[in-house]
Amino acid sequence: MNEENTPENKMKKMQQDKNLTPKQVDILHAAIELFAKKGYFNTSTSEIAKLAGVAEGTIFRHYRTKKELLKAVLAPAIVDFTATYFVEQFIEEAVHTSHKNMRSFLDVFIRNRFAFAAENTPAVRILLQELAFHPDMQAIIKHVFKTKMYPQLNKVLTYFKERGELKDIAIPDMIRMMVPSILGLLINRFILQPNQEHDDDMEIQQTIDFIMHGLAADR
């Protein structure tokens, strides 16, 4: 009862649940599948139990509430989707390598997020769908974004801006432009039109071009 209830602590709680029993893994798999397909509120715990092949009580032995199960499902997605540990490394390299530039950063960054979305499509789908209804999870994601991803993006964008590669726009405004473009790519590719054929390399290149130069023809 004495623990602080900060987003920081909530995150720790989320992560420490390793050492999963086999049944727990089954439950998580079933929950991900059903939450992604039908949404959190449309999925009953009894359905999850049935699909996981466990008794309903077993779910509640591991996750005290249905909501906690949702958090367990989303925790990795939240952490991994917003917190990118590779950027640190990238910027260091960039400083010491003459041909590293903004394009090259975007290429690495987008392909990395693309790969993550490809591997975690169901979790990402749940995250996008449910975020609106769970203020506590909104708080967590905002926190993680602000403390993990924003500082890194800030460092990179500042670096390239100082080198004259980017317009003289405030960093937050730059991020406000970039993020929807990248998310738009991922959402279209994995959520809205997952079954349509995609030329992924082309779409990624297009997105990078768009972020760098927009749609206008060179005069």
Next chain:
Amino acid sequence: MNEENTPENKMKKMQQDKNLTPKQVDILHAAIELFAKKGYFNTSTSEIAKLAGVAEGTIFRHYRTKKELLKAVLAPAIVDFTATYFVEQFIEEAVHTSHKNMRSFLDVFIRNRFAFAAENTPAVRILLQELAFHPDMQAIIKHVFKTKMYPQLNKVLTYFKERGELKDIAIPDMIRMMVPSILGLLINRFILQPNQEHDDDMEIQQTIDFIMHGLAADR
């Protein structure tokens, strides 16, 4: 049972509910407010009835199911947000006016959608939140987009592309880039950070600039 169940017909159904009684208006207002605040699944019909000041039974006299009430709430938003009747007019003017250009189109278009989002924020919020869980409404919105908005955008973009103002990219790809940028502006402005102060003119100009020229500095 004889009616075809095409998106076309569904749309007609949605719209024909005009001639609303005062109680119906109260119900719709209450539903919009609560769906937007708490989400469809977290809102009970009894809450709606209480806020609307009617008996619970009255809701079901006008809308046979809760879902139908949702559709009644969203129908105008779907129609008006995706179907823009002004474009036709714009393109005609553009053809006969020498100084109409892509920037000018984007300015009119974005400001028009911006005004709509400002006036219909709750409905737009509901639309974004619930779309994921109601496949039939997804079908409707896809249909409306394809038949109403896409052809108009296509016409405009083709026009400016032929005039050499736009890069030589396929129209669908262009739309795939533009839409997230515009939606990003609106979502950030009205959904994610509605209470923060915004310099709307500046943000709109920035968005137009971004769509036209991206983030890269002029060399």
Next chain:
Amino acid sequence: MNEENTPENKMKKMQQDKNLTPKQVDILHAAIELFAKKGYFNTSTSEIAKLAGVAEGTIFRHYRTKKELLKAVLAPAIVDFTATYFVEQFIEEAVHTSHKNMRSFLDVFIRNRFAFAAENTPAVRILLQELAFHPDMQAIIKHVFKTKMYPQLNKVLTYFKERGELKDIAIPDMIRMMVPSILGLLINRFILQPNQEHDDDMEIQQTIDFIMHGLAADR
């Protein structure tokens, strides 16, 4: 949300629930019967519904929780068993009537409580059984006792003590002696041995004698 949560207010809430629908009466009857026979925790809401001949949901339409149903069942017992409005009148009469004495008071008082217990045996049984487990109801009963019954007993006992009919013992101590004797009579008669034959008049007289003179033989 704004109402104070004093025992006083809780009592008001309890009482104002008049104008009961027929189903509500059925529910209360069924609840009294089952709570008295098997105890609150051993009685399920579905059992109550079945015995009352209503759907389970109907119970919760009238009483938001099972606990509130318990309170509705006990409210009258609490109010009427502890708060005796006749005492006021008795003391007034006593002052103006030379032959009113302590015995006469006890006779009226005990017979009155006896009649109440006879008419409300199930509720009294529930009250005695459940009091231990519901601190909020303990608070209510303590409050009612202190504000309603104690002042009246105090007045009466002080009156007779001053007239030299009672020993020179502190009033609270007197009450501590009297109450178990009277409760003992009632509990034995209606709870412990309800089916055995009882000579009620004799037992009441014996109890009065005991309270007045104890068990010792006149020397």
Next chain:
Amino acid sequence: MNEENTPENKMKKMQQDKNLTPKQVDILHAAIELFAKKGYFNTSTSEIAKLAGVAEGTIFRHYRTKKELLKAVLAPAIVDFTATYFVEQFIEEAVHTSHKNMRSFLDVFIRNRFAFAAENTPAVRILLQELAFHPDMQAIIKHVFKTKMYPQLNKVLTYFKERGELKDIAIPDMIRMMVPSILGLLINRFILQPNQEHDDDMEIQQTIDFIMHGLAADR
């Protein structure tokens, strides 16, 4: 299945659980504490296990059901509270000692029960609370009272009645008066107002006086 299910046999069962292992002692202690604080139905076996520092399964190794655990907890209280072995000895002494009288008996008797209640408050509390809901335990306690305590009280009261110290009232009626007075003292002291300061000697004397002479002033 061949054993008779008499109260007699049940008592034997209750008592034979001696030679307790350390874990068993821990379980009993935990159960007493929790049953007393929250009641039998509000205490889960997992809580008991946690407080006792054992696994949940361990409880059921020693006590086949939760109810049996309750019986194991209450058995000593039932036996020791109702069966008083000292009376036998008292009456023998009394017969041969001229100054032993009813007051002196009450003094020894009440102080003895008082000491027991002081040392076993939690068990006594559980006994009072749960008795109502477990008919089989009621049967046991009635049996023990009738076979152990009643005969002894009967012997003592008859003795003093024959010596002219007590009124000419039937022994059962005498017991019906005395018991609530003594229980009232103990319940008030240890259950209802355990934290308030008490002048125990004074209260015991008052109770003895009350049982002997009641509340009326000497003429």
Next chain:
DNA sequence: AATGAATGAGCTTTCATTCAT
């Protein structure tokens, strides 16, 4: 048209008990 009491299926959650290790 409007009401709101009544419904009952379905929900999340609890918990005494079992059993493989």
Next chain:
DNA sequence: GATGAATGAAAGCTCATTCAT
């Protein structure tokens, strides 16, 4: 003997929907 994961029946409660008034 001891463990604790697993069970599944049953609990309290919610809520969209119906229908007599």
